[in-house]
Amino acid sequence: MNFLCPICKEELIQQDKSFVCKNKHTFDKAKSGYVNLLTVNNKNSKIPGDNKIMVNARRDFLSKGYYKVLSDNLNELVYKYAKEKTSPQILDAGCGEGYYINNIYNHLIENKISADILGIDISKFALNVASKHNKKIKFGVASIFNLPVKSNSCDLLLNLFAPFSDDEFLRVLKGDGLLFMVIPSTKHLWELKCAVYDTPYENEVKDYTLEGFNLIDKKIIKDYINLSCNEDIKNLFMMTPYYYKTSIDNVKKLDNLDTLKTKIEFEILVYQKEK
Ligand SMILES: C[S@@+](CC[C@H](N)C(=O)[O-])C[C@H]1O[C@@H](n2cnc3c(N)ncnc32)[C@H](O)[C@@H]1O
Ligand SMILES: [Zn+2]
Secondary structure: OOOEOOOOOOEOEEEOOEEEOOOOOEEEEOOOOOEEOOOHHHOOOOOOOOOHHHHHHHHHHHHOOOOHHHHHHHHHHHHHHHOOOOOOEEEEEOOOOOHHHHHHHHHHHHOOOOOEEEEEEOOHHHHHHHHHHOOOOEEEEOEOOEOOOOOOOEEEEEEEOOOOOHHHHHHHEEEEEEEEEEEEOOOOOHHHHHHHOOOOOOOOOOOOOOOOEEEEEEEEEEEEEEEOOHHHHHHHHHHOOHHHHOOHHHHHHHHHOOOEEEEEEEEEEEEEEOO
């Protein structure tokens, strides 16, 4: 699977240090290996997506293995469906630092499945980290709302904790293509929320219905993690949507915490494009 040129929509072919389309539009790879496919028109801000601080917080947290249980379960579930395809075409839409897609790539290789994998994210800081870790996955800076891939080209599409675009996901998935999503369950990070809020609320798990898709598989993951230093606790909090909504006084409550045991609860949802 190749990226499409953001200017003329022709396929971009990798040539040493750049990607070139047949109309000779050329996009150079960054030193770390990703390619920037974001044109001025589809950039909403000067530096879109997650900034360096957020990217580093997530990279440090995930690299310590706190969410390994989720990653292992995703590996298994992706493998279950990828093994039915001859050369699975996989896109991770909003891949961030590539933690999950890199683990999926390694798991598929260990199981002798050679997949063609692309990852896109709107943050070049995230892709800088991602492309340093895996040179076999093609990483491109692009928007989920304007995916740089052909219609009907993906067997498997991952959308993990990133914005959702039903139009684009339905466009790029093949007729029997699958969408993998992860949602937090009711008590996810309950103890972390108790440390910050006087009256925490449980997460609301919404209806699973997605227009244009049928839910075909689901895996519930419930576990505990033991956060072993203040930095890990703060990094985790920065990864959550609460980070933006919490008052400075409440965030300060985390300053004196050096360890924390908290629940993690996820649901992996597998949808098939409706025929
Ligand atoms: C919470 S992070 C999740 C990253 C990764 N999937 C993971 O689970 O580790 C959300 C990601 O979505 C990216 N993002 C936000 N808006 C986007 C958009 N319009 N198009 C592509 N990526 C976007 C952010 O830059 C960020 O890397
Ligand atoms: Zn072009």
